[in-house]
Amino acid sequence: MLDAAEHRALRRALEIAADPAVPLGPNPRVGCVLLSPAGEILAEGHHRGAGTPHAEADALSQASSSAAGPSLRGATAVVTLEPCTHVGRTGPCADALIEAGIGRVVIARRDPNPVAAGGIQRLREAGIEVELELPEELAAAAAALNRGWEHGLQHARPLVTAKVALTLDGRAAAADGTSQWITGPAAREEVHLLRTTCDAVLVGTGTARVDTPTLTARRPDGTLHSRQPLRAVMGTGTAPSLPAVDGAGEELRLLTHDPSAALEELFSRGIRHLLVEGGPIITAAFLRAELVDELIVHLAPTLLGAGRAAVEDLGITTLVDRLDLDLVDASPLPSPGGPTDLRLTLHPRHRTA
């Protein structure tokens, strides 16, 4: 069980780990807070991406360089991820905590990486108390922090979130092709925030051609968020380059129709969480291939009765073959003065899983 100071420290460690200046991709985001036996914060540290010190090393170095130069004997380290045991740029973090005289370590998440795991055992063998039991809410936050990275370790492909905006009757555009905007300001702002939590966004050549989207993550005032996703355009059709925007993520053309091939290429470039933003043919291709892990639907309370479907042919002809999903959440997205859209979060049930 965590005491109140450890509880606060873990919240803080999760917060600094999620620093938007830190890139996503193939390294986990980790935060570390060192507490005195009396529960005062002695130092904080976090990992800032490939080639930089681990969070524990960052915090230990901050503690040793501080004017007060506090002893860490009997101190508690609160970390968002199991300390590593492998020799990287700064040596195994578990050993560094042991050498520093840390007495107790609170760990929010076990390391799913077999190369790095073993920290808990090594700490315990050194006589250090290791605490793994924490409130559900904090455990969920620690799990969410690196879900793309963890997914990559387990499945050797990026986590795929697909997002669609559609009307009550499943339309993504009216009969004449007009589609801006199906949803209201709150839903559109949420899409931009979603882009900041993914390594890459992907559209098909058709969407690139017709909508010429910038695929940047913007604030309502039009300025760019500090983290920008790679911008992937998939397909063998012709499509112009995406609009050039200062500060936007790199653009990548994926000359394939095959979602597996696209994911392989993206994974090799360090992408661990992909946001598929359509159009309907691309979304259907990922769904048919059972390569969507999470579907986010922005449902607008409007009817068109005709127009482009939001999801194209899935190769399903009869009801029993339908693609079932588990509804995880349904939340209203009210826009001041406008209509209230609905955000649905769903997990496809994979038949082959």
Added chain:
Amino acid sequence: MLDAAEHRALRRALEIAADPAVPLGPNPRVGCVLLSPAGEILAEGHHRGAGTPHAEADALSQASSSAAGPSLRGATAVVTLEPCTHVGRTGPCADALIEAGIGRVVIARRDPNPVAAGGIQRLREAGIEVELELPEELAAAAAALNRGWEHGLQHARPLVTAKVALTLDGRAAAADGTSQWITGPAAREEVHLLRTTCDAVLVGTGTARVDTPTLTARRPDGTLHSRQPLRAVMGTGTAPSLPAVDGAGEELRLLTHDPSAALEELFSRGIRHLLVEGGPIITAAFLRAELVDELIVHLAPTLLGAGRAAVEDLGITTLVDRLDLDLVDASPLPSPGGPTDLRLTLHPRHRTA
């Protein structure tokens, strides 16, 4: 303000008013509870349909015939609807309450019927205390009790609820036409309960031909609910008679494509609340004509990618002409062991309103 006894009495009055043995249609459902000055229930009464005593008369007659023969001097009458002032089978109820010596009347809902209204004024002129302020929840229940009847007085046509069951991508059936069942048991049970709250259900000839629905209101065990709606089939196409079911509502053929004409005919037959159950052409026809007051969507968390649309052509070609609705409620409909459907309640925004 209501005291605790009046609060309980009003709940009871609403309950007995909604007796499922009482027909819906062109008469309001009304309940009345008489309370002693000490807050004890002296008598209850409710209206049982055209040609039967009003709720107040029913309660007064029960009180006068009871063995105890309690005096009503200074008693409180708690009624779900403003007592009438017109001479019906039993004389104006307001006068009857005055003559009985009632000292206070709690009224949950004003009578929107100009022929019957005026009861509040007459009671006050007789020196009786009239209480109209009540908790929001009870006021809403009193409003809901006769919403079809009230709608008929205000608009001279039935209240129209349309219900559609569709997939996330707006399909009502798979490409081969299979449609049973898109939604789970909880949603299907809710449809049967919805039928018991309406005077009539309506489908098109296409649905009658293809699905041969019984259009009865059934419990999960297959037995019939005590109140059964009239069963209307609309359209000029050929369609067989609906399946004969003992205890089912009357069947009515409406030989028209025009929703207004259908509503006129139904209204003349006493229908005050109609449930339009499809198919997609009929639903679209009512929506296009702006004759849907409430849309209930049972949304199944599944994708088909192809197949029959749940709503057919609305005559909309471009996005700005879309039919917007206000999302009033979104609630999950979990079925044990099955998928969780979503019930959306929406109110179309009528351009001509």
